[in-house]
Amino acid sequence: MSTWIDISQPLTKDVAIWPGDTPFKCETSFDKTMTGSVNVGSLMMSLHTGTHIDAPYHFDDAGKRVSDLDIAVYGGKAKVIGLPEGTDVICPEILAKEELDGVERLLIHTKGWQDRRKFPDWIPPVDIRLAPWLQERGILLLGLDIPSVDPLDSKDLPAHHALAHHGVHILEGVVLDHVVPGEYELFAFPLALAGADGSPVRAVLRKC
Template identity: 65%
Template sequence: MSGWIDISQPLHAKVPVWPGDTPFSYGLTWTKEQSGSVNVGQITMSTHTGTHIDAPFHFEKEGKRVGELDLSVYAGPTLVVVLEGIERLHPEALAQTDISGVTRLLIRTDAWIDRSRFPETIPLVDPALAPWLQERGVQLLGLDLPSVDPLDSKDLPAHHALARHGIHILEGAVLDGVKPGRYELVAFPLPLQDADGSPVRAVLKPI
Protein backbone atom coordinates (compact mmCIF):
# COMPACT_ATOMS: atom_id res chain seq x y z
CA MET A 1 0.00 0.00 0.00
CA SER A 2 2.04 2.91 -1.30
CA GLY A 3 2.06 5.68 1.29
CA TRP A 4 -0.45 3.95 3.55
CA ILE A 5 0.35 2.64 7.04
CA ASP A 6 -1.65 -0.40 8.13
CA ILE A 7 -2.65 0.02 11.79
CA SER A 8 -4.84 -3.11 11.92
CA GLN A 9 -4.11 -6.19 13.99
CA PRO A 10 -3.64 -9.22 11.70
CA LEU A 11 -6.42 -11.76 12.21
CA HIS A 12 -5.21 -15.31 12.72
CA ALA A 13 -5.74 -18.24 15.08
CA LYS A 14 -3.48 -16.76 17.76
CA VAL A 15 -4.83 -13.21 17.79
CA PRO A 16 -5.63 -12.43 21.45
CA VAL A 17 -9.28 -11.89 22.30
CA TRP A 18 -11.08 -10.70 25.39
CA PRO A 19 -10.85 -13.52 27.97
CA GLY A 20 -13.81 -15.84 27.45
CA ASP A 21 -14.81 -14.28 24.11
CA THR A 22 -15.06 -16.21 20.85
CA PRO A 23 -11.61 -17.14 19.51
CA PHE A 24 -10.82 -16.27 15.91
CA SER A 25 -10.75 -19.12 13.43
CA TYR A 26 -10.54 -19.43 9.67
CA GLY A 27 -10.91 -22.64 7.75
CA LEU A 28 -11.90 -23.91 4.33
CA THR A 29 -15.49 -25.06 3.94
CA TRP A 30 -14.63 -26.28 0.47
CA THR A 31 -11.20 -26.85 -1.01
CA LYS A 32 -10.50 -26.50 -4.71
CA GLU A 33 -10.15 -30.26 -4.84
CA GLN A 34 -13.57 -30.75 -3.21
CA SER A 35 -15.44 -28.17 -5.25
CA GLY A 36 -13.62 -28.69 -8.49
CA SER A 37 -13.14 -24.96 -8.98
CA VAL A 38 -12.55 -22.81 -5.87
CA ASN A 39 -11.44 -22.57 -2.26
CA VAL A 40 -14.20 -21.16 0.01
CA GLY A 41 -13.39 -20.08 3.54
CA GLN A 42 -15.36 -19.67 6.74
CA ILE A 43 -14.61 -17.23 9.56
CA THR A 44 -15.69 -17.44 13.21
CA MET A 45 -14.92 -14.44 15.40
CA SER A 46 -16.19 -11.92 17.92
CA THR A 47 -17.22 -8.52 16.60
CA HIS A 48 -14.59 -7.09 18.97
CA THR A 49 -11.60 -9.03 17.68
CA GLY A 50 -8.46 -7.12 16.78
CA THR A 51 -8.85 -3.57 15.52
CA HIS A 52 -12.54 -2.74 15.77
CA ILE A 53 -15.19 -0.14 16.43
CA ASP A 54 -17.78 -0.21 19.21
CA ALA A 55 -21.36 0.70 18.37
CA PRO A 56 -23.36 2.13 21.30
CA PHE A 57 -25.51 -1.03 21.27
CA HIS A 58 -22.44 -2.80 22.65
CA PHE A 59 -23.01 -1.16 26.04
CA GLU A 60 -26.46 0.47 25.81
CA LYS A 61 -29.64 -1.58 25.31
CA GLU A 62 -31.20 1.00 23.01
CA GLY A 63 -27.94 2.26 21.54
CA LYS A 64 -27.26 2.61 17.83
CA ARG A 65 -26.12 -0.50 16.00
CA VAL A 66 -23.37 -0.65 13.40
CA GLY A 67 -25.78 -0.17 10.50
CA GLU A 68 -27.01 3.10 12.02
CA LEU A 69 -23.59 4.72 12.45
CA ASP A 70 -22.40 7.68 10.38
CA LEU A 71 -19.71 6.21 8.09
CA SER A 72 -18.14 9.63 7.45
CA VAL A 73 -16.76 9.65 11.00
CA TYR A 74 -14.49 6.71 10.19
CA ALA A 75 -12.57 8.32 7.35
CA GLY A 76 -10.84 11.67 7.02
CA PRO A 77 -8.17 13.91 8.56
CA THR A 78 -6.85 12.57 11.87
CA LEU A 79 -4.37 13.61 14.52
CA VAL A 80 -2.08 11.03 16.13
CA VAL A 81 -0.85 11.94 19.62
CA VAL A 82 1.72 9.99 21.64
CA LEU A 83 1.14 9.74 25.42
CA GLU A 84 3.57 7.06 26.63
CA GLY A 85 3.68 5.89 30.24
CA ILE A 86 0.32 7.38 31.13
CA GLU A 87 -2.15 5.64 33.44
CA ARG A 88 -5.19 7.84 32.86
CA LEU A 89 -6.16 9.70 29.71
CA HIS A 90 -7.65 12.97 30.92
CA PRO A 91 -7.94 16.54 29.58
CA GLU A 92 -4.78 17.68 31.36
CA ALA A 93 -2.77 15.07 29.45
CA LEU A 94 -3.77 16.76 26.19
CA ALA A 95 -3.66 20.34 27.44
CA GLN A 96 -0.45 21.11 25.56
CA THR A 97 -1.62 19.47 22.32
CA ASP A 98 -3.13 21.59 19.57
CA ILE A 99 -6.27 19.75 18.50
CA SER A 100 -7.88 22.70 16.76
CA GLY A 101 -9.85 21.49 13.77
CA VAL A 102 -9.37 17.85 14.76
CA THR A 103 -12.39 15.59 14.16
CA ARG A 104 -10.60 12.25 14.69
CA LEU A 105 -8.02 11.67 17.41
CA LEU A 106 -5.80 8.62 17.77
CA ILE A 107 -3.80 8.23 20.99
CA ARG A 108 -0.72 6.04 21.03
CA THR A 109 0.03 4.88 24.59
CA ASP A 110 2.48 2.03 23.83
CA ALA A 111 0.95 0.26 26.84
CA TRP A 112 0.03 -2.95 25.02
CA ILE A 113 3.57 -4.20 24.51
CA ASP A 114 3.06 -7.88 23.70
CA ARG A 115 0.19 -8.20 21.23
CA SER A 116 0.46 -11.97 21.26
CA ARG A 117 -1.26 -11.82 24.66
CA PHE A 118 -4.28 -9.99 26.01
CA PRO A 119 -2.99 -7.31 28.41
CA GLU A 120 -3.52 -7.60 32.18
CA THR A 121 -3.94 -3.85 32.73
CA ILE A 122 -4.32 -0.83 30.47
CA PRO A 123 -4.53 2.96 30.84
CA LEU A 124 -8.11 4.12 31.22
CA VAL A 125 -9.99 6.98 29.65
CA ASP A 126 -11.23 9.45 32.24
CA PRO A 127 -14.93 10.13 31.51
CA ALA A 128 -14.13 13.85 31.85
CA LEU A 129 -12.24 13.57 28.57
CA ALA A 130 -15.50 13.06 26.65
CA PRO A 131 -17.04 16.53 27.10
CA TRP A 132 -13.60 18.12 26.69
CA LEU A 133 -13.18 16.43 23.31
CA GLN A 134 -16.74 17.23 22.24
CA GLU A 135 -16.21 20.92 22.98
CA ARG A 136 -13.26 20.85 20.56
CA GLY A 137 -15.16 19.08 17.80
CA VAL A 138 -13.69 15.58 18.13
CA GLN A 139 -16.07 12.87 16.89
CA LEU A 140 -13.82 9.79 16.95
CA LEU A 141 -11.39 8.60 19.62
CA GLY A 142 -9.05 5.74 18.73
CA LEU A 143 -6.63 3.91 21.02
CA ASP A 144 -3.93 1.25 20.76
CA LEU A 145 -5.77 -0.59 23.54
CA PRO A 146 -8.56 -3.21 23.62
CA SER A 147 -10.89 -0.94 25.59
CA VAL A 148 -11.41 2.64 26.71
CA ASP A 149 -12.33 1.40 30.20
CA PRO A 150 -10.46 -0.72 32.77
CA LEU A 151 -10.52 -4.39 31.82
CA ASP A 152 -12.50 -5.34 34.94
CA SER A 153 -15.07 -2.56 34.60
CA LYS A 154 -18.75 -3.53 34.50
CA ASP A 155 -20.34 -0.06 34.36
CA LEU A 156 -18.03 1.17 31.55
CA PRO A 157 -18.10 4.88 32.43
CA ALA A 158 -15.85 5.98 29.55
CA HIS A 159 -17.87 4.09 26.94
CA HIS A 160 -21.08 5.73 28.15
CA ALA A 161 -19.53 9.20 28.48
CA LEU A 162 -18.09 9.08 24.97
CA ALA A 163 -21.41 7.94 23.48
CA ARG A 164 -23.28 10.61 25.43
CA HIS A 165 -21.04 13.26 23.89
CA GLY A 166 -21.27 11.95 20.34
CA ILE A 167 -17.80 10.44 20.17
CA HIS A 168 -17.29 7.17 18.27
CA ILE A 169 -14.86 4.54 19.58
CA LEU A 170 -12.03 2.78 17.72
CA GLU A 171 -10.09 0.20 19.75
CA GLY A 172 -7.11 -2.07 19.19
CA ALA A 173 -5.27 0.11 16.66
CA VAL A 174 -1.63 -0.86 16.10
CA LEU A 175 0.18 2.46 16.39
CA ASP A 176 3.67 1.13 17.17
CA GLY A 177 6.19 3.51 15.62
CA VAL A 178 3.54 5.81 14.14
CA LYS A 179 4.87 9.33 14.56
CA PRO A 180 2.68 12.05 16.04
CA GLY A 181 1.12 14.28 13.45
CA ARG A 182 -1.64 14.66 10.90
CA TYR A 183 -2.85 11.76 8.79
CA GLU A 184 -5.72 10.60 6.62
CA LEU A 185 -7.59 7.75 8.35
CA VAL A 186 -9.75 5.06 6.79
CA ALA A 187 -11.33 2.59 9.24
CA PHE A 188 -14.75 1.62 7.93
CA PRO A 189 -16.80 -0.99 9.82
CA LEU A 190 -18.35 -3.87 7.90
CA PRO A 191 -22.05 -3.47 7.02
CA LEU A 192 -23.15 -5.66 9.94
CA GLN A 193 -26.58 -4.09 10.15
CA ASP A 194 -27.66 -5.10 13.66
CA ALA A 195 -24.24 -5.66 15.25
CA ASP A 196 -22.78 -4.23 18.44
CA GLY A 197 -19.35 -3.71 16.86
CA SER A 198 -17.27 -4.53 13.83
CA PRO A 199 -13.70 -5.35 12.88
CA VAL A 200 -12.10 -2.73 10.62
CA ARG A 201 -9.14 -2.50 8.27
CA ALA A 202 -7.64 0.70 9.63
CA VAL A 203 -5.01 2.55 7.64
CA LEU A 204 -3.26 5.92 7.88
CA LYS A 205 -1.62 8.12 5.26
CA PRO A 206 0.55 11.12 6.21
CA ILE A 207 -0.81 14.47 5.02
Protein backbone atom coordinates in the same frame (compact mmCIF):
# COMPACT_ATOMS: atom_id res chain seq x y z
CA MET B 1 2.01 7.67 -5.13
CA SER B 2 0.52 7.83 -1.62
CA THR B 3 2.05 5.68 1.11
CA TRP B 4 -0.45 3.72 3.16
CA ILE B 5 0.32 2.86 6.78
CA ASP B 6 -1.53 -0.17 8.09
CA ILE B 7 -2.53 0.28 11.74
CA SER B 8 -4.61 -2.89 11.99
CA GLN B 9 -3.82 -5.96 14.04
CA PRO B 10 -3.31 -9.02 11.82
CA LEU B 11 -6.14 -11.51 12.29
CA THR B 12 -4.41 -14.83 12.83
CA LYS B 13 -5.01 -17.89 14.99
CA ASP B 14 -2.77 -16.24 17.58
CA VAL B 15 -4.64 -12.93 17.81
CA ALA B 16 -5.38 -11.97 21.42
CA ILE B 17 -9.06 -12.03 22.37
CA TRP B 18 -11.05 -10.91 25.37
CA PRO B 19 -10.90 -13.74 27.95
CA GLY B 20 -13.87 -16.03 27.37
CA ASP B 21 -14.85 -14.45 24.04
CA THR B 22 -15.24 -16.31 20.73
CA PRO B 23 -11.87 -17.58 19.46
CA PHE B 24 -10.78 -16.39 16.01
CA LYS B 25 -11.04 -19.05 13.32
CA CYS B 26 -10.51 -18.64 9.59
CA GLU B 27 -10.24 -21.77 7.48
CA THR B 28 -10.89 -23.28 4.10
CA SER B 29 -14.21 -25.07 4.43
CA PHE B 30 -14.27 -26.46 0.89
CA ASP B 31 -11.19 -26.75 -1.30
CA LYS B 32 -10.87 -27.29 -5.03
CA THR B 33 -10.62 -31.06 -4.62
CA MET B 34 -14.11 -30.95 -3.10
CA THR B 35 -15.79 -28.32 -5.30
CA GLY B 36 -13.97 -28.97 -8.54
CA SER B 37 -13.51 -25.23 -9.16
CA VAL B 38 -12.85 -22.99 -6.12
CA ASN B 39 -11.56 -22.75 -2.57
CA VAL B 40 -14.21 -21.41 -0.15
CA GLY B 41 -13.31 -20.11 3.29
CA SER B 42 -15.28 -19.50 6.46
CA LEU B 43 -14.76 -17.11 9.34
CA MET B 44 -15.71 -17.19 13.03
CA MET B 45 -14.80 -14.41 15.42
CA SER B 46 -16.03 -11.94 17.99
CA LEU B 47 -16.90 -8.54 16.53
CA HIS B 48 -14.47 -7.08 19.09
CA THR B 49 -11.38 -8.95 17.95
CA GLY B 50 -8.26 -7.00 17.03
CA THR B 51 -8.81 -3.55 15.55
CA HIS B 52 -12.50 -2.75 15.78
CA ILE B 53 -15.15 -0.14 16.44
CA ASP B 54 -17.75 -0.21 19.20
CA ALA B 55 -21.32 0.74 18.39
CA PRO B 56 -23.32 2.16 21.33
CA TYR B 57 -25.53 -0.95 21.29
CA HIS B 58 -22.48 -2.83 22.60
CA PHE B 59 -23.05 -1.28 26.04
CA ASP B 60 -26.55 0.22 25.75
CA ASP B 61 -29.62 -1.76 24.67
CA ALA B 62 -31.13 1.47 23.31
CA GLY B 63 -27.93 2.55 21.55
CA LYS B 64 -27.23 2.76 17.85
CA ARG B 65 -26.03 -0.35 16.07
CA VAL B 66 -23.29 -0.53 13.46
CA SER B 67 -25.77 -0.13 10.62
CA ASP B 68 -27.08 3.09 12.21
CA LEU B 69 -23.70 4.83 12.48
CA ASP B 70 -22.54 7.71 10.27
CA ILE B 71 -19.92 6.10 8.05
CA ALA B 72 -18.28 9.49 7.41
CA VAL B 73 -16.95 9.57 10.98
CA TYR B 74 -14.56 6.71 10.18
CA GLY B 75 -12.79 8.35 7.26
CA GLY B 76 -11.06 11.71 7.08
CA LYS B 77 -8.37 13.86 8.63
CA ALA B 78 -6.94 12.59 11.89
CA LYS B 79 -4.13 13.37 14.31
CA VAL B 80 -1.87 10.84 16.01
CA ILE B 81 -0.37 11.76 19.38
CA GLY B 82 1.60 9.88 22.03
CA LEU B 83 1.09 9.86 25.78
CA PRO B 84 3.90 10.69 28.20
CA GLU B 85 5.63 7.67 29.72
CA GLY B 86 3.95 6.46 32.90
CA THR B 87 0.49 7.82 32.07
CA ASP B 88 -2.00 5.86 34.17
CA VAL B 89 -5.23 7.55 33.02
CA ILE B 90 -6.19 9.40 29.84
CA CYS B 91 -7.60 12.70 31.04
CA PRO B 92 -7.94 16.32 29.86
CA GLU B 93 -4.90 17.41 31.85
CA ILE B 94 -2.69 14.94 29.95
CA LEU B 95 -3.88 16.22 26.56
CA ALA B 96 -4.08 19.91 27.45
CA LYS B 97 -0.81 20.84 25.71
CA GLU B 98 -1.71 19.13 22.44
CA GLU B 99 -2.66 21.30 19.45
CA LEU B 100 -6.09 19.94 18.52
CA ASP B 101 -7.71 22.84 16.68
CA GLY B 102 -9.73 21.45 13.77
CA VAL B 103 -9.04 17.82 14.74
CA GLU B 104 -12.08 15.55 14.32
CA ARG B 105 -10.38 12.18 14.75
CA LEU B 106 -7.81 11.65 17.48
CA LEU B 107 -5.62 8.55 17.69
CA ILE B 108 -3.63 8.08 20.89
CA HIS B 109 -0.53 5.92 21.22
CA THR B 110 -0.78 4.93 24.88
CA LYS B 111 1.91 2.22 24.74
CA GLY B 112 -0.39 0.31 27.07
CA TRP B 113 -0.44 -2.94 25.08
CA GLN B 114 3.14 -3.97 24.38
CA ASP B 115 2.71 -7.65 23.54
CA ARG B 116 -0.36 -8.12 21.32
CA ARG B 117 0.12 -11.88 21.31
CA LYS B 118 -1.59 -11.91 24.70
CA PHE B 119 -4.42 -9.93 26.24
CA PRO B 120 -3.10 -7.20 28.55
CA ASP B 121 -3.43 -7.36 32.34
CA TRP B 122 -3.90 -3.60 32.64
CA ILE B 123 -4.46 -0.56 30.40
CA PRO B 124 -4.63 3.20 31.02
CA PRO B 125 -8.39 3.91 30.96
CA VAL B 126 -10.19 7.00 29.74
CA ASP B 127 -11.33 9.45 32.41
CA ILE B 128 -15.04 10.23 31.91
CA ARG B 129 -14.16 13.94 31.99
CA LEU B 130 -12.40 13.47 28.67
CA ALA B 131 -15.71 12.90 26.85
CA PRO B 132 -17.13 16.45 27.18
CA TRP B 133 -13.61 17.86 26.72
CA LEU B 134 -13.34 16.10 23.34
CA GLN B 135 -16.85 17.16 22.34
CA GLU B 136 -16.08 20.81 23.12
CA ARG B 137 -13.18 20.62 20.68
CA GLY B 138 -15.24 19.03 17.91
CA ILE B 139 -13.58 15.60 18.10
CA LEU B 140 -15.89 12.92 16.71
CA LEU B 141 -13.73 9.81 17.05
CA LEU B 142 -11.27 8.57 19.65
CA GLY B 143 -8.92 5.79 18.62
CA LEU B 144 -6.69 3.92 21.08
CA ASP B 145 -4.03 1.21 20.81
CA ILE B 146 -5.65 -0.77 23.65
CA PRO B 147 -8.69 -3.08 23.70
CA SER B 148 -11.02 -0.83 25.71
CA VAL B 149 -11.59 2.75 26.85
CA ASP B 150 -12.54 1.49 30.33
CA PRO B 151 -10.64 -0.56 32.92
CA LEU B 152 -10.53 -4.19 31.82
CA ASP B 153 -12.56 -5.35 34.83
CA SER B 154 -15.24 -2.64 34.51
CA LYS B 155 -18.86 -3.77 34.31
CA ASP B 156 -20.63 -0.40 34.15
CA LEU B 157 -18.28 0.98 31.43
CA PRO B 158 -18.48 4.67 32.38
CA ALA B 159 -16.11 5.89 29.66
CA HIS B 160 -18.01 4.03 26.92
CA HIS B 161 -21.26 5.63 28.06
CA ALA B 162 -19.73 9.09 28.50
CA LEU B 163 -18.13 9.09 25.05
CA ALA B 164 -21.36 7.96 23.38
CA HIS B 165 -23.37 10.57 25.30
CA HIS B 166 -21.04 13.27 24.00
CA GLY B 167 -21.04 12.04 20.40
CA VAL B 168 -17.53 10.57 20.36
CA HIS B 169 -17.17 7.32 18.40
CA ILE B 170 -14.84 4.59 19.65
CA LEU B 171 -12.06 2.83 17.72
CA GLU B 172 -10.04 0.28 19.72
CA GLY B 173 -7.00 -1.89 19.17
CA VAL B 174 -5.16 0.18 16.56
CA VAL B 175 -1.40 -0.38 16.17
CA LEU B 176 0.58 2.85 16.38
CA ASP B 177 4.06 1.67 17.38
CA HIS B 178 5.43 2.45 13.90
CA VAL B 179 3.52 5.71 13.36
CA VAL B 180 5.18 9.11 13.76
CA PRO B 181 2.90 11.56 15.61
CA GLY B 182 1.30 14.04 13.26
CA GLU B 183 -1.56 14.65 10.86
CA TYR B 184 -2.93 11.93 8.59
CA GLU B 185 -5.98 10.74 6.75
CA LEU B 186 -7.66 7.84 8.54
CA PHE B 187 -9.75 5.13 6.91
CA ALA B 188 -11.30 2.64 9.35
CA PHE B 189 -14.72 1.75 8.00
CA PRO B 190 -16.88 -0.84 9.78
CA LEU B 191 -18.50 -3.62 7.82
CA ALA B 192 -22.14 -3.22 6.81
CA LEU B 193 -23.34 -5.51 9.61
CA ALA B 194 -27.04 -4.97 10.16
CA GLY B 195 -27.92 -4.81 13.85
CA ALA B 196 -24.38 -5.50 15.10
CA ASP B 197 -22.82 -4.15 18.30
CA GLY B 198 -19.36 -3.71 16.77
CA SER B 199 -17.26 -4.44 13.74
CA PRO B 200 -13.69 -5.33 12.85
CA VAL B 201 -12.03 -2.74 10.60
CA ARG B 202 -9.01 -2.53 8.30
CA ALA B 203 -7.59 0.70 9.69
CA VAL B 204 -5.03 2.56 7.58
CA LEU B 205 -3.42 5.99 7.58
CA ARG B 206 -2.16 8.15 4.76
CA LYS B 207 0.12 11.11 5.37
CA CYS B 208 -1.57 14.43 4.60
